[in-house]
Amino acid sequence: MTKKITRKELATCPDCVCFNIRKASRVVTQVYEEAMSKTGLRGTQFSVLVVVALFGSITITRLAENLVMDRTTLSRNLKPLEKRQLLKVIAGADRRTRVVQLTDSGHNTLKAALPLWKKTQQKIARLMGSERLDNLLGELRAIEKITDQM
Amino acid sequence: MTKKITRKELATCPDCVCFNIRKASRVVTQVYEEAMSKTGLRGTQFSVLVVVALFGSITITRLAENLVMDRTTLSRNLKPLEKRQLLKVIAGADRRTRVVQLTDSGHNTLKAALPLWKKTQQKIARLMGSERLDNLLGELRAIEKITDQM
DNA sequence: AGTCATTATGTGTATTTACACCTATGTTGC
């Protein structure tokens, strides 16, 4: 064993950005998923459906870019949504590409999830204060931007 | 298909707290893991080792509480750390409980990871500004607290 | 001592995450 780690060396670790953002991510995710449980949609799945709805038709790589998600991660996230037939992945113009589209069922499920999502979002805004929440969202985007430079 | 989802209904979705916090969580995690890659520690693993180091000896349930992590999630997160022999899980006083402790190797690995972690944390503080970062951490804790009331 | 609730933990299952690596297709420059 090397020299013992002092308490002082560990003192600042609870302020770890990675730890705290992951921790907050876990609890927030649970709140949203609980709220949307009626639809069976997970938080990530809701986000995917929203972006697909916004684009109408979008390739996997573009969708991943818009979600700031690894392409292979997204590919796998599409699987349960395809299985539930909430969206379909069909051949694109280019023989390399595959495009994602909502099915009617996906459209209906998203439609049902939207008010549940909104209610949750608004409740958080009310409890935290709209300005503070806007500030938080801004800071989250700021830290995303900063990580580009690292 | 139910009535078409309007663009207006989707307009506020990109401000979803769940989406944005998960997104930020992904990019931040990648930065920390890249920085600590030499040690082979993932972000979560680093956090686990830190808390175990702080407690010296701690049961799985207490550890999960301190990490604000589902107990079963933590149980599974311990597996790769046990496999690498960075920590050991041994029988506790109570025959139900099992206590987690760092091994010498875990101690050394954590010792090696600490400066890498600190450098990353400080770089973010420098790029973002210490006050803004402190503010962000405070707001993350605030939103955690709020979700308790939901 | 025996019942019953509480506490501590593990397992099955499914999703989310991402790196390394691979194949197929399209594009560009000669």
Added chain:
DNA sequence: GCAACATAGGTGTAAATACACATAATGACT
């Protein structure tokens, strides 16, 4: 036309996440 590069996507592997459910041990109450 073809070689070299760029683009789009999939697979193997491993970790992180959490719910539902199961088991075992302890504590409390009669």
